[in-house]
């Protein structure tokens with residue numbers, strides 16, 4: 723994988739609502755910690771969240787992780803998709819349908835990126851309580867490129883339907 727020399731902080735969103743979602747997300751956090759040229763520097767609690775999109779699907783488990791990485795954004799995306807694949811993620815084509823494991827690059831340094839494969843900051847993150855509240859837990863002072871202060875985004879985003887899980891909550 724291509725590596726660049728200067729480490730960058732990247733934030734990754736994790737989500738699952740199939741096949742024991744808590745285990746999917748916890749397992750993925752461990753795998754993020756083993757990526758090449760990358761350190762896992764923070765992870766939020768797990769959160770239970772009502773589905774955004776079609777309501778006839780199970781509740782989600784979400785979390786956010788902070789990485790320090792020398793991987794380019796594209797190489798990090800490749801690595802995240804490889805982890806998704808090991809968790810049996812199949813792209814069904816159902817729009818906003820259920821998923822075994824979803825790993826999204828939310829932020830990559832202070833960069834704004836737009837390519838056919840990757841848009842950073844992640845489009846829609848400003849409206850997603852299951853992204854913003856876990857982010858607040860690990861980096862409350864974040865300033866999000868093009869979107870502004872996390873604190874201000876939180877003021878406009880209700881936490882309704884979102885529940886932080888205790889560490890020993892195995893459900």
Ligand code: ROI
Pocket residue numbers: 736737738771772773774775782783784817818819820824852
């Ligand atoms: N809803 C919740 N609560 N959490 C997610 O991670 C999530 N991911 C998605 C869609 C289908 C938009 N809904 C979600 O991709």
